[in-house]
């Protein structure tokens with residue numbers, strides 16, 4: 004390895020291997036990890052779900068899942084081996100010299116203790132405060148993470164705060180001890196785009212203040228390239244490529260890095276097609292039997308020679324290494340051409356909403372006055388035949404409430420909805436039956452939307468039960484086979500249960516179920532969030548392909564602006580229940596008129612690593628926190 | 629401060645809803661017992677009374693009035709603390725209940741304490757040995773315990789410690805010859821505040837077997853709920869996060885794990901305590917314990933309507949009080965319920 008540390012590294016791994024050492028079988032989760040992290044530097048860890056990113060954090064803390072252990076190599080913190088160190092000594096480092104920021108800020112804090120109790124516990128343990136002066140210290144830490152009203156905050160319980168505030172509190176706790184190493188495991192995945200940008204900037208700011216070395220785990224290569232000094236791309240537990248962030252992003256050497264980059268839609272410039280990484284990362288058990296390059300089964304550049312031996316991590320530039328024998332061919336990987344844009348010439352309006360309003364009133368109580376707030380406030384919209392319309396906005400902006408009105412899960416307080424010429428505002432029984440034929444909804448969380456005790460074949464044809472049509476077993480089996488083929492699942496999946504599918508496959512089933520009765524309109528609420536970019540690209544193209552075949556239209560709710568830009572013809576930007584801007588996606592994104600739209604767009608990390616990412620950190624009036 | 633306000637609100641709300649519930653229960657008790665083929669007038673007269681005498685008695689007792697009027701009269705008396713006179717014991721029902729209720733309360737409270745101690749200790753142990761072979765054994769044992777009802781425990785314990793080893797008394801509340809102080813009617817409490825230690829010790833000895841029987845019968849479900857709530861809590865991120873901040877396992881368990889896991893356990897305890905109150909019946913009979921259970925059995929055997937009505941109402945009030953107490957505790961312990 005050609006990386007010669009100039010300073011003493013704060014963390015260094017040498018030939019680190021972590022394996023499952025179960026009684027029956029053993030397989031590696033991390034293979035031959037080599038890296039060193041200098042003080043004050045940020046290392047970005049990128050890879051698909053299951054690549055082993057979190058496992059690195061767990062190895063550092065040595066809280067590995069049951070049955071896993073370090074089997075080879077060393078992992079040293081400031082020269083001391085973390086693996087062989089006495090547990091007491093390691094526990095002493097945790098929270099003091101090594102700090103962690105979790106993925107889910109809301110569940111990272113104990114729900115039955117106040118924020119004050121929790122930060123006090125931490126400050127007292129690390130000896131930063133004694134007795135009653137913890138309060139002063141806590142307020143000082145809150146100030147440094149820009150949390151206003153610190154004193155009031157101490158009395159609050161986590162559930163009374165937003166995700167962004169909880170994350171700030173956790174960051175304040177993590178940095179209270181001026182740690183030398185921080186591991187942030189997808190610290191912003193659960194947050195809104197604008198808040199994500201602020202939190203990332205905050206981590207960078209604190210990191211600079213204390214000269215902390217940071218391991219920043221994310222599945223977003225673009226985000227990693229913006230904030231890291233160096234990036235390591237992991238594939239199935241082994242580094243595929245490692246190098247200086249900007250260089251790695253602008254000229255990726257490993258095909259996997261390139262594919263990940265091209266699977267993500269862009270936010271600026273001309274729209275391009277998405278590279279579809281086929282299949283999934285091989286499972287860990289399969290890997291053990293695998294000879295040759297572990298990426299070969301999905302690699303567009305694979306040749307016979309690739310399957311002979313595992314390619315070594317070879318130098319390809321200063322401080323830049325990649326595990327591929329044909330790195331010179333990597334730039335040849337190009338995105339497929341963009342599917343020709345559809346002209347919505349017919350402009351036949353399917354669905355129309357006028358001044359739609361949904362007010363929620365608090366439950367009756369003898370002690371409090373009932374108050375009401377408008378989740379959806381006087382929204383006008385229309386959806387033409389074959390049109391995909393995106394709805395973007397922060398959480399709580401009323402996107403899902405609007406979707407619920409459209410599919411009839413809620414009845415509007417005010418306004419009018421018409422569907423193919425018929426007024427369905429009243430949402431009576433006849434309206435519902437009528438609506439069901441036209442509109443189907445795809446839910447956000449396939450995990451909870453799919454009944455775990457039903458087979459996939461029965462789930463995807465569930466809608467037939469309600470309509471009473473084609474309800475014989477034979478007909479349903481045939482329809483299920485057809486649907487599975489359309490969404491690209493093997494026919495034998497019909498007999499499986501949801502638990503036997505991957506997250507992406509479940510979401511496909513979810514889509515197939517909505518398509519079963521050939522609805523004219525789909526309402527999709529955040530259906531690709533939380534999925535890997537590779538799976539996301541597969542699903543986006545699936546939706547476009549299905550539209551070509553069946554010509555349905557879609558209301559597509561998402562907080563991911565790049566995805567909306569790729570998929571949707573028109574976009575509506577919602578803020579506090581109102582539509583603040585709408586129009587053709589490209590126009591709106593290229594030339595946003597409303598300040599809120601601008602702040603949303605600025606929060607997205609730019610496609611060009613050399614461009615400056617300057618999210619609006621706090622704009623008066625447009626702060627949700 | 630806010631917490632007290634919320635609890636005060638809860639109390640007001642619960643007491644307000646308790647009133648219609650009590651009215652409904654009293655009406656039910658009244659009607660059902662009137663429908664029974666038992667003539668209270670005939671029962672309160674000697675067997676050789678004539679038809680005229682019975683008829684006179686019926687008029688005197690108001691039994692010829694319409695049902696709703698009878699209910700009104702009964703309810704009015706109830707408000708003045710008069711539930712009627714026991715036909716069998718020839719004594720006011722109020723005083724009968726007043727002399728047996730404290731005994732049952734003492735039994736139920738101590739049994740619940742035993743169940744809590746066993747339940748918490750067992751639950752912690754079950755949790756501690758999770759994933760080991762000991763867990764399978766403990767699991768088996770706890771299911772075995774769960775499947776034995778309290779009256780079987782009563783009989784086992786009575787036979788082993790009372791009859792075979794003869795180390796503990798197993799009838800009544802006190803051995804003959806012990807002086808019985810009377811202040812509040814609660815024997816343990818009274819002997820404690822009058823400083824009558826011999827009586828206190830003797831009474832406690834008498835309570836060991838029945839309380840153990842009830843406590844052992846109730847504890848397995850507590851153990852299992854505590855274990856599974858602890859396992860749930862340990863799946864949550866905040867536990868992992870506490871570890872990563874370097875807190876000790878002991879501190880994590882007590883301050884972070886138990887504090888969350890105790891909530892479901894607490895609501896189960898509330899339910900159990902309610903049941904326990906009516907469920908001491910068999911145990912009281914087996915140990916000839918002079919509580920409400922024994923009174924109730926006597927009343928049923930003799931079709932003694934006023935006692936059945938009085939006991940039924942008492943039971944209803946007790947369950948309402950317990951549920952209010954448990955809900956307030958829940959409110960204190962679970963901040964999520966405390967918003968606004």
Ligand SMILES: Nc1ncnc2c1ncn2[C@@H]1O[C@H](COP(=O)(O)OP(=O)(O)OP(=O)(O)O)[C@@H](O)[C@H]1O
Pocket residue numbers: 032050051052053054055056057058059068069222287
């Ligand atoms: N508790 C566990 N028991 C068994 N296997 C596990 C456990 N946790 C993780 N793994 C396996 O270890 C591998 C690496 O998982 P890891 O959580 O590090 O992935 P990741 O890159 O962090 O993914 P994600 O993006 O989903 O967080 C995966 O194949 C996963 O299935």
Ligand code: SF4
Pocket residue numbers: 257258259296297298299300302303304305306309314326327328329330
């Ligand atoms: S070695 Fe071959 S299969 Fe592996 S990444 Fe390089 S080109 Fe693809």
Ligand SMILES: [Mg+2]
Pocket residue numbers: 056057058188
């Ligand atoms: Mg992870």
